[in-house]
Amino acid sequence: MYADLKFPPVQLPPEADAMRARVRHFIADELAANRFTPTSDSWCAADPSFSRRCGEAGFIAMTWPKQYGGHERTAFERYVVVEELLAAGAPVAAHWIADRQSGPQILRNGSQRARDTILPGIAAGRTFFAIGMSEPDVGSDLAAVRTRATKVEGGWNVNGRKVWSSGAHLAQYMIALVRTSGSHEDRHKGLTQLIVDLKSPGVAVRPIENLSGAKDFNETVFDDCFVPDDMILGGEGRGWEMVTAELAFERSGPERFMSTMPLFLAALDGMPRTPTAAQEVGRAAAHLTALRAMSMSVAGSLQRGEAPNTEASLVKDVGAVFEQTLPDTIRRCRPTEPYAGEAGSYEAQLAHAVYHAPSFSLRGGTREILRGIIARGLGLR
Ligand SMILES: Cc1cc2nc3c(=O)[nH]c(=O)nc-3n(C[C@H](O)[C@H](O)[C@H](O)COP(=O)(O)OP(=O)(O)OC[C@H]3O[C@@H](n4cnc5c(N)ncnc54)[C@H](O)[C@@H]3O)c2cc1C
Structure with a gap:
């Protein structure tokens, strides 16, 4: 018996129309002031000052609690903002990953300190994130990651290498999928997600040039990089479960x-x-x-x-x-x-x-x- 695919139809609520008018107005002002040139694939084009203006206008962290700088809007209001920014070819890359997946992940699974210290900066369009899943020889087969975090007093000592980390050169943090126990043959067991401060000693971010000559993604090397205990997401060993849940947000x-x-x-x-x-x-x-x-x-x-x-x-x-x-x-x-x-x-x-x-x-x-x-x-x- 084949499983059903479920695509229940969605009607945008009236508040989404009001939000569309607001974001179109914002974009028109930006274009009139010559602050960006429309481009395809603009969610890979970073302009931190544009991200700050999006933060000030309330277009980041839209669904999050006000306590963390969010705006307590619906997912559909966020949806129309995202589609208008993309249609306009606006340079949203700097805040994209933090707004779409790192922030929501911290909101659900982060420690209180991580929430308090990191989320308001994301909402303001000032704190950016990179995703550290892929490694050399580990892209599709994500369960085979080799970057390892070893327990030390008060935290974890991280060693290894991530590749293709989009925007890591602009980001303050990376959520890295690492192995905290067992070997890479253990597959889904023993994987953990850590919030790594990319300014920490022992982190090197190097650009990788793409086909067009642009440097949007990076190699990130960890050489005895310390990550405090309260920067683990969701507890040790829950990395695979969280990555799988995150991918639905990332892909749709x-x-x-x-x-x-x-x-x-x-x-x-x-x-x-x-x-x-x-x-x-x-x-x-x-x-x-x-x-x-x-x-x-x-x-x-x-x-x-x-x-x-x-x-x-x-x-x-x-x-x-x-x-x-x-x-x-x-x-x-x-x-x-x-x-x-x-x-x-x-x-x-x-x-x-x-x-x-x-x-x-x-x-x-x-x-x-x-x-x-x-x-x-x-x-x-
Ligand atoms: C523009 C860009 C931005 C990216 N940004 C990030 C980022 O921010 N963070 C991050 O962690 N990663 C990022 N990536 C990496 C991306 O997720 C990987 O490139 C992708 O998962 C594929 O992994 P790979 O490159 O190792 O290729 P491989 O896994 O080696 O795959 C090579 C080929 O083999 C095929 N293949 C592999 N396994 C199977 C299988 N079991 N069955 C059938 N076919 C198979 C693949 O489909 C592919 O065609 C980015 C990549 C690009 C291009």
């Missing part, structure tokens, strides 16, 4: 199908009125609408405390195919040479999207891994 948001949305919007302006263009643009718009409905449905499930892991993987996989093929689709309809020349132009948007598209089906879990999860969820393996 609008960033998983809207990376090339600014290109789509830029292309529409000068789109020729040909039958091919009408057909391709119509099909892309239909895909986008279906993906948005699926993603909002997962947001609703997460808000209810459910664990829609299969559905989140489906959004990520179908979304990656959509946003990865969009540059080619657009280019067939409105032929041009990708050219990084004039920032914000259609040609530059296209060049940026072409360079970044290969990563869409790698980051956050590769296509093959996601399809394996979906197959398991459907009872096929």
